[in-house]
Amino acid sequence: MTQRMIEITSPWFLAEETLAIPTDFSAVFGNKNPLALEIGCGIGDFITQLATRQPQRNFIAIDIYNKGCLKTCNRLQQNGLSNVRVIRTEARYLLAQFLTPESLAAVYINCPDPWPKKRHRKRRLVNGEFLLALLRAMRPGADLFFSSDVADYALDVADQLQNLPGFENRMSAPVAFELADYPLSKYMRRFLAQGQPIHFIHHRRRVGDTGHAMPPQPVSRGFRSAWSEHHA
Numbered sequence: 584m585t586q587r588m589i590e591i592t593s594p595w596f597l598a599e600e601t602l603a604i605p606t607d608f609s610a611v612f613g614n615k616n617p618l619a620l621e622i623g624c625g626i627g628d629f630i631t632q633l634a635t636r637q638p639q640r641n642f643i644a645i646d647i648y649n650k651g652c653l654k655t656c657n658r659l660q661q662n663g664l665s666n667v668r669v670i671r672t673e674a675r676y677l678l679a680q681f682l683t684p685e686s687l688a689a690v691y692i693n694c695p696d697p698w699p700k701k702r703h704r705k706r707r708l709v710n711g712e713f714l715l716a717l718l719r720a721m722r723p724g725a726d727l728f729f730s731s732d733v734a735d736y737a738l739d740v741a742d743q744l745q746n747l748p749g750f751e752n753r754m755s756a757p758v759a760f761e762l763a764d765y766p767l768s769k770y771m772r773r774f775l776a777q778g779q780p781i782h783f784i785h786h787r788r789r790v791g792d793t794g795h796a797m798p799p800q801p802v803s804r805g806f807r808s809a810w811s812e813h814h815a
């Protein structure tokens with residue numbers, strides 16, 4: 584099954600095929616403000632709140648879901664936010680192709696697809712290899728925020744992070760049920776309304792960390808299709 588592709592003409596949208604490899608995002612935004620990334624922005628409610636609160640930062644919001652990218656662009660436009668751009672792309676592809684090492688000041692991943700069945704867990708986006716690719720793109724001192732409604736996903740990510748010396752935990756526990764001043768996404772609000780807790784993780788790339796990130800692995804464009812199958 585494939586997504587129905589809607590052409591997105593919004594000025595907030597960057598078409599993946601027009602981006603330079605790697606991309607100079609300072610030139611895209613016309614300033615050298617710190618750059619942050621949201622992976623899996625959905626309909627853009629989280630990034631809209633965050634970018635409103637942090638006008639001194641630039642944000643890239645990515646999703647493989649075409650309609651979600653369109654809704655995110657529309658929401659950003661309604662809120663007049665000039666510090667965000669939306670890209671329809673796959674996270675690993677973005678990290679391997681478009682981002683330079685140490686270019687990100689923060690990364691946000693909220694309620695990633697849970698793949699709850701045990702035999703599907705290997706499909707989860709956030710694993711050790713992915714965290715190393717993130718680490719490479721994060722500058723020392725950059726923040727990584729992860730949230731999930733699925734306890735075992737969050738515990739697994741917390742475990743992986745604990746074993747990566749490039750990261751340090753910014754909270755008093757590996758996983759918390761609250762994160763002060765953190766905006767709520769659509770999925771977070773949905774789960775909280777159903778009485779399900781959200782599990783939060785906040786790590787930082789250790790200042791002084793030099794060599795724990797691995798070089799980018801080759802990622803093909805076709806790699807993305809498996810991830811978009813369920814968005815028909």
Ligand SMILES: C[S@@+](CC[C@H](N)C(=O)[O-])C[C@H]1O[C@@H](n2cnc3c(N)ncnc32)[C@H](O)[C@@H]1O
Nearest residue numbers: 623625646647648673674693694696768769770
């Ligand atoms: C469960 S939704 C959560 C959306 C939003 N973060 C929220 O909390 O409301 C997960 C989102 O991640 C996107 N996604 C899944 N895998 C992705 C990948 N590999 N790269 C980019 N986006 C991805 C999906 O298309 C979907 O919009």
